[in-house]
């Protein structure tokens with residue numbers, strides 16, 4: 001695609017374009033940070049031990065799952081049926097308002113416990129094991145003790161940081177009279193697609209190799225890795241700070257102006273995940289309007305942080321009509337009349353921002369692959385979940401093509417990417433079932 005307006009837009013596109021050499025350097029730095037994180041040296045990768053274990057594939061039983069880590073969550077009753085099979089029996093959605101995101105742990109855990117009560121219904125005699133997917137950073141002491149670290153994705157609850165989230169949930173359950181529910185396991189959402197994919201493959205082929213990488217690309221982003229002889233770690237890769245070397249002025253401004261997460265935190269996530277991509281595009285378009293490159297009025301969407309949502313970027317990418325009719329409609333919804341040239345520019349900017357995200361993800365995954373297999377001798381599977389990877393047209397292809405650019409086509413062919421849709425519920429059930437079987441080891 002070519003730029004139709006000379007000057008500034010071309011500079012912006014150029015500054016958002018990361019070369020293969022830069023990606024290679026980032027992947028090396030990512031690997032170095034993994035090692036530093038593991039040895040306790042200063043690192044932007046937290047490398048948090050998960051205490052989760054890979055399943056055998058024959059796990060069975062009914063498990064309650066809480067999936068919380070964003071605006072939308074859910075409480076689910078899952079039936080693990082062995083042989084890698086499972087069924088969702090009941091489900092209730094959790095929806096949080098913007099005000100609740102900055103309220104208190106008591107309020108949010110209260111809402112979660114109430115929803116668990118609704119899912120269990122009248123059956124309050126039977127004992128249930130609960131798997132808690134907590135998609136924020138937490139330092140686990142054992143599989144059912146997790147100390148909350150500062151939150152991400154715009155959440156900030158009082159009474160949470162430094163507390164054991166299992167204790168908080170148990171207390172909230174008690175307040176609802178749910179003494180028949182035991183929180184057996186807490187896990188980060190990245191662990192869910194990894195173990196669920198292992199459960200499904202081992203259920204069918206017991207000798208299959210476990211899935212080694214779990215990747216989430218949605219509102220937030222993060223990776224989990226199963227390190228040979230060390231176990232499964234939550235990397236909190238959204239905090240990788242090596243990307244500062246490829247920051248544009250827009251990244252710098254976004255990082256400095258946000259309160260939660262504070263400046264310097266979640267730098268990788270701020271360039272990669274669904275929470276921020278729409279916002280980056282908004283900032284660029286706003287600047288182009290102020291500089292009169294785009295002759296639009298300064299409408300509310302352009303002036304309001306986070307008003308331009310990442311879902312609009314998918315809509316923009318889907319419009320391949322010659323006149324870019326749907327982009328025209330979208331801009332009209334914002335109160336903007338546009339020319340075709342302007343719409344082409346919007347499409348190009350949106351695509352460039354998302355493409356950069358996909359390329360950075362490929363670089364980070366390269367760092368992880370290099371850590372687990374420095375000689376590139378084996379085949380690897382990456383289990384991915386999340387709306388950005390699943391719904392943005394061609395995102396998966398962009399990640400995979402970039403991986404081939406970084407490590408070469410032959411090596412990239414030995415890396416299998418599997419999209420594990422809706423992995424959290426069943427994944428959490430598997431994690432809890434394994435934990436209940438193995439006991440709550442320290």
Ligand code: BGC
Nearest residue numbers: 135136137152216220221222
């Ligand atoms: C959180 C991670 C989580 C990721 C994806 C990040 O903001 O820090 O714990 O895995 O989002 O949900």
